[in-house]
Amino acid sequence: MKLKFGLRTRFLVLFVIFSILISWAAGYITQKKFEETIWNQYKRNAIETANLAVAMIDGDKFEQYALTLKKDEDYEQIQENLNQIRRMGNVAYIYALKVISDFETIYVFDTWEENTPKEEIGQLGGREAYDKTYTGIAKAMESKKTNEEFEVTAITRFGYNATIYAPVLNSKEEAVGVIGVDVAMNDIKSTAAAAVKNMLSVMISIIIFFLLFLLIVIQNSFIKPIRLLKSCVEEMAAGNLGVQAPVWGRTEIAEISRIFNEMSYNISIHMKEMEALNKGYHKFVPEQIFHILQKPDITRIHLGDYQETRLTVLSMQVRDFEAITKAMETRKLFAFINQIYHEAVPCIQNRDGVIGEYYKGGFLAFCQKSCQEMLDGAIVICQHFYTVRKQMEGNDSEKCHLNFGISHGMVMLGIVGDKERIAASMLSEQIEAAEHLKSVAWKYRSEILITGAAAKEIPDFFTQYSNRFMGMIHFRTSGQTEKIYDVFDGNSMEDREHKEITKDKFEEGVKKFLKKEFYEARLCFIEVLKLYRQDYAAREYLYRCNCYYQDSKAAQEADIYIEKF
Secondary structure, three states, X not given: OOOOOOHHHHHHHHHHHHHHHHHHHHHHOOOOOOOHHHHHHHHHHHHHHHHHHHHOOOHHHHHHHXXXXXXXXXHHHHHXXXXXXXXXXXXXXXXXXXXXXXXXXXXXXXXXXXXXXXHHOOXXXXXXXXXXXXXXXXXXXXXXXXXXXXXXXXXXXXXXXXXXXXXEEOOOOOEEEEEEEXXXXXXXXXXXXHHHHHHXXXXXXXXXXXXXHXXXXXXXXXXXXXXXXXXXXXXXHOOOOOOOOOOOOOOHHHHHHHHXXXXXXXXXXXXXXXXXXXXXXXXXXXXXXHHHOOXXXXXXXXXXXXXXXXXXXXXXXXXXXXXXXXXXXXXXXXXXXXXXXXXXXXXXXXXXXXXXXXXXXXXXXXXXXXHHHHHHHHHHHXXXXXXXXXXXXXXXXXXXXXXXXXXXXXXXXXXXXXXXXXXXXXXXXXXXXXXXHHHHHHHHOOOEEEEHHHXXXXXXXXXXXXXXXXXXXXXXXXXXXXXXXXXXXXXXXXXXXXXXXXXXXXXXXXXXHHOOOHHHHHHHHHHHHHHOOOOHHHHHHHHHHHHHXXXXXXHHOOOOOOEEO
């Protein structure tokens, strides 16, 4: 079984070694013997001085200074008072400390003589090592009373320092710091100062060495792996799913990196599955429907969601599809209709059209961007299947006569169904108009019928496309009327030529029919049929004119709309 030496264990060992070294260095410079008479003399003076100094300090403000490390006028006054007490008490130092950890304290106040070197001055917030083997601070804070015995603490230019500690109490009688009064033992030989200097140099060198060593260990064992792992996390957040972090050793960081790699891999696999699933959903529910409903994906779709938007609607139908289904085997029928979809649908989708629904022998498509693109798609489909019919006479392909209805206007798109199953549905008078036009186009020997609203959306419609005004259509639900146009760019060359020749006379007859000038309209349509006997729309109008022009009563009640639904 392999042992795991984690960062916690490594830091613990390093800090134990570091603490031992600090304790040894501090103990090495401690003076063990003092003259009894000098000791007692200075001890009494130091205790009195410490008590006087504590009386000058407000414990609550002491805590504030230690926390904020900011000076004010009261701070400067307390500092001056402590300096006066130091001078009157004839002591080497008076300072105030706050313990911030088991190994460190900070200066809050410090006093010094005018000729004291700058490096010996404790500044507000200046850090000082705290060795718990010296029990003076702990005793003073625990007992909340001034120490009765000296504690030998350090060597200065005055010689050995013996210190009395007095606790600083706040308004809650809690010990928040200590006042230290240092007394210099003047009978120490001059050589002690040189020894102190040497020892301090050694101690500082040792501390610096082990600090550098500790930083190198932390860098290699903690900071570097964390940065690499952080870099991998950022890559993953940027979309690079599946990124793998390097794993070194058997530390906690290495274990986290292994778990991250597993997570990254699993997420990448899951996201690929989700993408495949979304693509599968889009085969049944077009992605554009989500955009119209202002939903990011199918998981946010709810029953009853809806939006009203302006769309161009195109409806396509295979002419005489019911008769074709009866005359064709089921297997051939599916192949037949799928072949039609295979050739027709891309012409719509490549022009930003969306197939909203497939039904028997046709489909319903919509487009948000361009009505012209929908019309162009319908023309291309008609031209393609006309070519196919000519090339494959005698096959099923010659049955591929397609009719289109195109309209434009407001459409309500929403989600219908029940809790177990939902579907996207479009409701609009424009959809009904498109479906009705494609269902009656065959009656007028037309391939594409388009409403006037859709024609207005197409720039230069009347000059770009071969078209003729077919008449008016009436919407029974809303009571509104709409112009319809026959676009014959997708018809056979023969149809196109005859419709171009008779266009003016045909449209003149339609306009007279709308004015109920049935006799004059009848003459126009007769002229059209003389030139083109296969014009079924002219035949329809001629039949209606014959019904009305000799009967004034019938003429008054005549229905001038070519289509109503």
